[in-house]
Amino acid sequence: MTALHRWPQRFALAATMTISSLSLPQNAKAQTDYYNTDAGRPLQIEDAYAVERRALEIQAAPLRLERNRRGVYNWGIEPELAYGLFRRTQVEIGLPIAILDAGVGGKTVGITGLDASVLYNLNTETRIPALAIGASVLAPVGGLAADATYASVKGIATKTFQWARFHVNGQYTAGKAPASVPGEAGAVGAGASELSRWLGGVSVDRPFPLKSLLISAEAFARQPLEANESLEWNAAVGTRVQLSPRVALDVGAGSRLSGDDKGWFATIGGAYVIGLPWRKR
Amino acid sequence: MSQVRTLSSRLGRGALLASLLAGTALATPATASAQWVTTYEQFYLQAPHNWTFRNDYQAADRLFNAFDYGHAILYEKLWTMPHASPDELEVKQYDYLTKRVLVRPPRIPLEEAAIEIKYVQLAPEAKQMFEWAHILHRQLYDVLADERLDQTAKDREVQRLIDYYKTRKDVAFSSKPKSMKLMQEQPYSLAFRKQYPKFNGLIWGYHWLQVGLYEPLMVGKTVDERQAGVRATTARFWQMLQDPPRTFPYQMPMTPAVAPVFAARYQEAAIIFDNLHSMHDVISDILANDSVPRHRKRAEIMLAAERFRDDTSYVMTPQAWLTMAGHMGIENMGGPSVGFLPTLPTPTVTYGAVMSHDDRTGAMVGFKSGQATGGEHAGHTNMTPTPAAAAGAAPMAGMNHAGMNHTASDTSRARTDSARRDTSAAHHAMQHGVTPAPSENTAAQAMMREMHEAMLRDPAIRARVLANPALRAHQQHLESMGAVDSLPKAPPARRSSPATPAAKRPPAKMTPKATPKPADPHAGHVMPTPKPPVKKPPTESIR
Numbered sequence: 148m149t150a151l152h153r154w155p156q157r158f159a160l161a162a163t164m165t166i167s168s169l170s171l172p173q174n175a176k177a178q179t180d181y182y183n184t185d186a187g188r189p190l191q192i193e194d195a196y197a198v199e200r201r202a203l204e205i206q207a208a209p210l211r212l213e214r215n216r217r218g219v220y221n222w223g224i225e226p227e228l229a230y231g232l233f234r235r236t237q238v239e240i241g242l243p244i245a246i247l248d249a250g251v252g253g254k255t256v257g258i259t260g261l262d263a264s265v266l267y268n269l270n271t272e273t274r275i276p277a278l279a280i281g282a283s284v285l286a287p288v289g290g291l292a293a294d295a296t297y298a299s300v301k302g303i304a305t306k307t308f309q310w311a312r313f314h315v316n317g318q319y320t321a322g323k324a325p326a327s328v329p330g331e332a333g334a335v336g337a338g339a340s341e342l343s344r345w346l347g348g349v350s351v352d353r354p355f356p357l358k359s360l361l362i363s364a365e366a367f368a369r370q371p372l373e374a375n376e377s378l379e380w381n382a383a384v385g386t387r388v389q390l391s392p393r394v395a396l397d398v399g400a401g402s403r404l405s406g407d408d409k410g411w412f413a414t415i416g417g418a419y420v421i422g423l424p425w426r427k428r
Numbered sequence: 429m430s431q432v433r434t435l436s437s438r439l440g441r442g443a444l445l446a447s448l449l450a451g452t453a454l455a456t457p458a459t460a461s462a463q464w465v466t467t468y469e470q471f472y473l474q475a476p477h478n479w480t481f482r483n484d485y486q487a488a489d490r491l492f493n494a495f496d497y498g499h500a501i502l503y504e505k506l507w508t509m510p511h512a513s514p515d516e517l518e519v520k521q522y523d524y525l526t527k528r529v530l531v532r533p534p535r536i537p538l539e540e541a542a543i544e545i546k547y548v549q550l551a552p553e554a555k556q557m558f559e560w561a562h563i564l565h566r567q568l569y570d571v572l573a574d575e576r577l578d579q580t581a582k583d584r585e586v587q588r589l590i591d592y593y594k595t596r597k598d599v600a601f602s603s604k605p606k607s608m609k610l611m612q613e614q615p616y617s618l619a620f621r622k623q624y625p626k627f628n629g630l631i632w633g634y635h636w637l638q639v640g641l642y643e644p645l646m647v648g649k650t651v652d653e654r655q656a657g658v659r660a661t662t663a664r665f666w667q668m669l670q671d672p673p674r675t676f677p678y679q680m681p682m683t684p685a686v687a688p689v690f691a692a693r694y695q696e697a698a699i700i701f702d703n704l705h706s707m708h709d710v711i712s713d714i715l716a717n718d719s720v721p722r723h724r725k726r727a728e729i730m731l732a733a734e735r736f737r738d739d740t741s742y743v744m745t746p747q748a749w750l751t752m753a754g755h756m757g758i759e760n761m762g763g764p765s766v767g768f769l770p771t772l773p774t775p776t777v778t779y780g781a782v783m784s785h786d787d788r789t790g791a792m793v794g795f796k797s798g799q800a801t802g803g804e805h806a807g808h809t810n811m812t813p814t815p816a817a818a819a820g821a822a823p824m825a826g827m828n829h830a831g832m833n834h835t836a837s838d839t840s841r842a843r844t845d846s847a848r849r850d851t852s853a854a855h856h857a858m859q860h861g862v863t864p865a866p867s868e869n870t871a872a873q874a875m876m877r878e879m880h881e882a883m884l885r886d887p888a889i890r891a892r893v894l895a896n897p898a899l900r901a902h903q904q905h906l907e908s909m910g911a912v913d914s915l916p917k918a919p920p921a922r923r924s925s926p927a928t929p930a931a932k933r934p935p936a937k938m939t940p941k942a943t944p945k946p947a948d949p950h951a952g953h954v955m956p957t958p959k960p961p962v963k964k965p966p967t968e969s970i971r
Binding site for chain 2: 180181182196197199200201202231234235268269270271272273274275307308309354356357358359389391392393420421422423424425427
């Protein structure tokens with residue numbers, strides 16, 4: 148067994164030991180606050196906090212571009228709505244759209260599924276890290292969607308030190324492997340959210356509070372749902388910045404370091420937040 | 429063997445990583461239970477007036493962002509550097525705040541959890557209480573600054589904001605007034621103000637402006653007056669930074685004293701803010717006081733927080749609260765936030781002095797710490813409260829601060845320059861503090877009124893009052909109360925676009941050209957922000 152192959156096992160062991168529940172197709176969260184990170188915006192590994200109660204966040208057109216080693220470009224857009232429904236609980240719905248390079252001059256455009264998810268923050272960080280669990284469903288909606296419904300569970304931990312903050316995510320998806328994953332040459336859609344049997348990773352970020360700026364980096368591994376595909380290692384860096392009290396911008400870039408579909412990716416997105424009307428009962 | 433070592437090595441690394449991910453090991457279930465916190469954030473009330481103050485009063489709004497940094501870094505340093513030299517806060521952080529952060533304040537509200545990282549982990553519930561009350565603070569500015577709302581609509585929106593605030597019973601401050609005993613007569617009290625007088629004064633200066641800015645928004649009759657008033661009040665805050673801690677407030681600014689019109693109209697909000705500011709001081713004391721062991725800090729903070737939230741601990745009546753605020757003395761709180769004269773008022777007590785108050789009436793009954801330094805009340809002789817005072821008399825009336833039971837252990841410093849008197853402070857307190865008392869206070873007020881009217885008979889003074897929107901508003905307010913005679917009608921105010929933000933407007937002229945130069949050349953003007961230090965400012969750091 149090579150050293151490269153041992154690492155994922157060690158990582159998986161650690162993640163399994165420390166995270167009680169693991170997850171589904173990566174659910175994307177829409178969180179406007181620059182310090183409240185969000186899967187896919189721009190990094191895959193997110194923090195353990197839900198969107199504020201009663202906040203409605205709108206991500207109109209977060210964009211992702213991928214290029215694999217064969218020179219094929221794919222684009223993805225995932226409009227999303229997230230709402231802080233209960234205390235420490237957010238629900239979210241997204242409609243990932245993929246634009247796939249289909250050969251010389253050709254493109255295939257379609258919806259890759261309907262993504263509905265919930266994230267529940269278990270606690271606020273003290274000496275105990277902040278913990279959260281999540282669940283999501285990717286429904287077979289759209290021309291580029293998988294042919295079945297897939298459910299995932301996810302566990303998240305966040306621990307903050309004075310010099311940096313760390314997040315660990317683990318996710319597991321149930322269901323049979325599809326006959327063929329849509330957009331085999333690099334389906335995009337919900338941010339690096341092709342269906343994964345499991346995904347585990349860690350990210351680190353550091354805020355610059357007077358500038359309302361966060362810089363972050365991550366490394367994660369994912370096993371594609373198809374058993375015969377090899378494990379993928381990914382690394383990425385990104386930044387989130389608060390442009391106004393209601394608007395946050397994120398930018399990120401990274402690389403698939405291993406697996407059958409090596410390549411790089413870049414993403415940019417923005418979110419706008421409002422509250423829903425309230426009346427005294 | 430090698431495979432066993434490899435496995436052992438893997439397991440060891442895995443376990444190490446696991447423990448890192450799972451967090452610090454917790455010694456006992458009780459500790460774990462105390463550390464399991466489920467507080468949460470909630471979005472502010474969605475309304476058309478959201479962020480109006482930010483858009484229309486940019487300079488003042490940004491200062492509040494800087495204040496957030498000051499509060500956060502204070503707690504972080506107190507908690508994480510318990511053995512640091514006082515210079516860490518009094519010099520290094522103070523200079524960074526006043527020469528860098530306040531001078532170039534952040535554009536948007538800060539995420540305090542990114543600044544007070546370890547403090548938030550110590551007491552996330554307390555952090556959430558502050559954040560929730562700060563949201564109320566900001567939303568009230570928005571309502572008062574929204575030119576589309578008439579007074580009825582403003583009243584309705586303020587009440588809606590308070591109702592929304594109170595939906596979070598787990599973090600909302602009580603809207604019942606709390607005795608100052610809760611703030612400054614606890615075993616840990618006064619540690620912060622004694623060890624860090626400059627930083628403490630800065631925090632009181634923050635609180636003065638945070639409540640004080642409501643007043644020009646309330647008393648200004650036109651958008652121009654409100655804009656000019658906010659600029660003048662903001663300039664007054666800068667004036668407080670000139671010679672710290674001498675020029676800072678000597679007592680915690682109380683909303684009914686600093687912003688009496690606001691407090692009278694929106695009493696619940698004013699009480700909430702006084703409770704908020706009291707708890708700021710309490711947490712500073714708990715963190716700064718070594719007599720509270722580190723393992724007890726969280727418990728003490730939680731106890732104090734609970735007392736500030738409930739409606740039973742240390743409560744007093746609103747009337748007693750008004751009386752207490754009056755007796756503490758507006759001149760000791762940085763002075764009024766509108767209608768002030770160029771010089772800062774002269775405090776009548778030593779810095780950080782602790783007055784005892786009758787919980788039933790709010791009347792001052794003596795000093796627990798510190799002493800009176802004379803001022804406007806020197807010469808009064810009675811040490812016990814007069815019946816009038818006990819019933820809620822005029823602020824400080826009948827009090828003899830100089831003759832009260834002084835506490836020798838007090839190490840605070842007093843201002844001595846009585847030449848820097850601001851009689852407007854006395855006027856202000858007189859008008860708004862509490863119910864007038866019948867006997868000597870009536871005579872004193874008559875004298876004050878006579879003096880006021882005599883001054884206004886002077887054409888130069890009258891012209892100055894008329895030329896100054898804040899003073900003019902103050903005068904009109906006095907007239908509406910029947911406290912003084914009417915002035916001749918003011919010339920029509922110049923009007924500019926309501927949409928023009930304060931930062932883009934030229935500073936309002938606060939004094940006519942012919943007016944002699946005041947002792948303080950910046951007083952009453954929109955002061956230019958101090959230049960940043962010549963040397964490179966310290967880099968932003970969260971450590």
